[in-house]
Amino acid sequence: xxxxxxxxxxxxxxxxxxxxxxxxxxxxxxxxxxxxxxxxxxxxxxxxxxxxxxxxxxxxxxxxxxxxxxxxxxxxxxxxxxxxxxxxxxxxxxxxxxxxxxxxxxxxxxxxxxxxxxxxxxxxxxxxxxxxxxxxxxxxxxxxxxxxxxxxxxxxxxxxx
Amino acid sequence: xxxxxxxxxxxxxxxxxxxxxxxxxxxxxxxxxxxxxxxxxxxxxxxxxxxxxxxxxxxxxxxxxxxxxxxxxxxxxxxxxxxxxxxxxxxxxxxxxxxxxxxxxxxxxxxxxxxxxxxxxxxxxxxxxxxxxxxxxxxxxxxxxxxxxxxxxxxxxxxxxxxxxxxxxxxxxxxxxxxxxxxxxxxxxxxxxxxxxxxxxxxxxx
Numbered sequence: 001x002x003x004x005x006x007x008x009x010x011x012x013x014x015x016x017x018x019x020x021x022x023x024x025x026x027x028x029x030x031x032x033x034x035x036x037x038x039x040x041x042x043x044x045x046x047x048x049x050x051x052x053x054x055x056x057x058x059x060x061x062x063x064x065x066x067x068x069x070x071x072x073x074x075x076x077x078x079x080x081x082x083x084x085x086x087x088x089x090x091x092x093x094x095x096x097x098x099x100x101x102x103x104x105x106x107x108x109x110x111x112x113x114x115x116x117x118x119x120x121x122x123x124x125x126x127x128x129x130x131x132x133x134x135x136x137x138x139x140x141x142x143x144x145x146x147x148x149x150x151x152x153x154x155x156x157x158x159x160x161x
Numbered sequence: 162x163x164x165x166x167x168x169x170x171x172x173x174x175x176x177x178x179x180x181x182x183x184x185x186x187x188x189x190x191x192x193x194x195x196x197x198x199x200x201x202x203x204x205x206x207x208x209x210x211x212x213x214x215x216x217x218x219x220x221x222x223x224x225x226x227x228x229x230x231x232x233x234x235x236x237x238x239x240x241x242x243x244x245x246x247x248x249x250x251x252x253x254x255x256x257x258x259x260x261x262x263x264x265x266x267x268x269x270x271x272x273x274x275x276x277x278x279x280x281x282x283x284x285x286x287x288x289x290x291x292x293x294x295x296x297x298x299x300x301x302x303x304x305x306x307x308x309x310x311x312x313x314x315x316x317x318x319x320x321x322x323x324x325x326x327x328x329x330x331x332x333x334x335x336x337x338x339x340x341x342x343x344x345x346x347x348x349x350x351x352x353x354x355x356x357x358x359x360x361x362x363x364x365x366x367x
Binding site for chain 2: 056
């Protein structure tokens with residue numbers, strides 16, 4: 001039976017074929033999908049911020065890219081995934097509101113995707129597809145039978161990564 | 162505990178609720194004058210909830226909403242977000258533009274300007290109340306508008322809160338017209354440190 005596993009904001013979940021992992025309404029947050037095509041084990045993280053070391057409160061590791069990813073990777077490996085086969089796809093990191101003089105507060109989406117790219121490189125996980133930026137929200141779904149990462153938007157339709 | 166809002170006393174929460182009450186009252190009066198209809202306002206609910214649950218307040222992370230966002234400048238920098246379900250936004254635009262109800266199904270640039278102006282007036286009325294209580298001069302930026310998924314729009318303010326903790330203090334007021342056409346949610350989100358400034362200014366700092 002195929003199961004749709006929901007991933008909330010500042011959370012991550014792992015699963016295996018034939019489940020799907022879904023996260024609704026990403027804006028400036030980034031949805032990071034990791035997938036091992038052989039074991040068909042995957043993980044989806046909905047991160048809000050890039051780096052726990054720059055935050056005042058870091059009690060929830062799933063909120064930050066740098067703490068969520070190693071934990072999610074560990075859980076996938078425990079299920080039977082092999083790190084060398086795992087690739088990443090990312091989506092999100094939008095700037096929902098545009099102001100003439102955008103402050104750092106407003107550009108957090110851009111900084112999120114940039115930090116996630118650097119982190120994946122550091123962890124030696126290949127980024128094979130991405131759909132980041134823009135000024136619109138995204139709902140993302142990682143299908144664990146195929147590894148397809150489906151990105152749905154209201155204004156720009158739907159695409160598969 | 163690093164989450165400063167979890168440490169608020171009952172007295173402080175009452176003070177914030179009272180500010181929310183007067184602020185939202187001012188906003189409702191302003192809105193009522195613009196659309197020339199009676200607006201009812203619920204007594205503000207004050208809730209401290211995990212960040213991930215905030216989108217549920219407005220129908221879930223994938224609900225379609227219009228959001229008007231403003232930055233607040235001054236000694237207590239904050240963000241203001243006024244959220245309307247899509248149908249309420251269309252209803253409001255029809256009312257403002259003198260069109261038949263149900264006419265609008267997407268927003269043109271005039272409609273967008275009208276919604277931003279509504280956000281501007283509501284925020285101004287709210288900030289007047291807050292300034293009156295705190296004696297702090299708080300000024301709103303020009304508004305920005307987005308029509309999208311609630312989770313995506315809320316992420317802008319939730320991420321700011323996420324830098325401080327894992328919970329949001331939500332002062333939520335619902336506006337309704339007599340024919341239940343317009344529902345709106347008003348969020349005031351103080352930047353890190355601003356909540357302390359506000360509490361100190363109204364004399365309820367621990």
